[in-house]
Amino acid sequence: MDDESDTGYLDYVNGRIPALRRVAFLLSGDEHQADDLVQETITKVYAKWPRIAQVENVDAYVHTMLVRAFLDEKRRGWWRVSLRDVPPERPAAATPxxxxxxxxxxxxxxxxxxxxxxxxxxxxxxxxxxxxxxxxxxxxxxxxxxxxxxxxxxxxxxxxxxxxxx
Structure with missing residues (x-):
């Protein structure tokens, strides 16, 4: 991509990350998985940015990519097991x-x-x-x-x- 295209991509993504993260969290229910979904989506957006930038409704296109990433993640299912040498973090204290x-x-x-x-x-x-x-x-x-x-x-x-x- 050229510098102008990179700038357009960065402007778009920087302005949309909070909204994308909110939708990803609402879909997944997990902050870390939401971050992964957003990262996967914006990576795919970067790879296709010159074409996506020409779409009439870029937000709808990107949200579709995010929802499909979530559905694909659910389809992958059980084999996506995380093996760690330390226990996972404890959840935050409950609020009202x-x-x-x-x-x-x-x-x-x-x-x-x-x-x-x-x-x-x-x-x-x-x-x-x-x-x-x-x-x-x-x-x-x-x-x-x-x-x-x-x-x-x-x-x-x-x-x-x-x-x-x-």
């Missing part, structure tokens, strides 16, 4: 409202990745059905059905915690 977030995060982690992505995009990132469909590369009907199935799964998982269960 933290328990509810942890319960929701745990419940989201128990539903299929596609449903998880749809629910995060729709309700935590406040995306419309059309925007979520575009980011996920599927139809609006699929987003609606995945939302319905995901919410039903969360209700089953959370049961009494959300007002009585069934």
């Amino acid at each position: 409202g933290m328990e509810d977030r942890e319960v929701l995060r745990a419940a989201l982690g128990r539903i299929p990745a596609r449903q998880q992505a749809v629910l995060v995009l729709r309700f935590l990132c406040d995306r419309s059905v059309a925007e979520a469909a575009q980011l996920l590369g599927c139809s609006e009907g699929t987003v609606k059905s995945q939302t319905s199935h995901g919410l039903a799964a969360l209700r089953r998982i959370l049961g009494d915690r959300v007002g009585g269960g069934r």
Whole structure:
């Protein structure tokens, strides 16, 4: 890439990292995994920047890349085991409202990745059905059905915690 293209890439990425990290954290529920997802995404963006810079809606394109990186990560599954010679860091002390977030995060982690992505995009990132469909590369009907199935799964998982269960 030439210097002008590098400058455009750096300007774009520096302005978007907080938003990308927020979405990645909402999808993954883990700060370190969120950082990995953002790093993977911005690396791919750099490799394709001259072409991406010409896209009409760069933000939507990059968010699609981020969501797909998350879904790919979920598909890789079990073999991505981290072997360490020291125990992992302890989680931070709980703050008010933290328990509810942890319960929701745990419940989201128990539903299929596609449903998880749809629910995060729709309700935590406040995306419309059309925007979520575009980011996920599927139809609006699929987003609606995945939302319905995901919410039903969360209700089953959370049961009494959300007002009585069934």
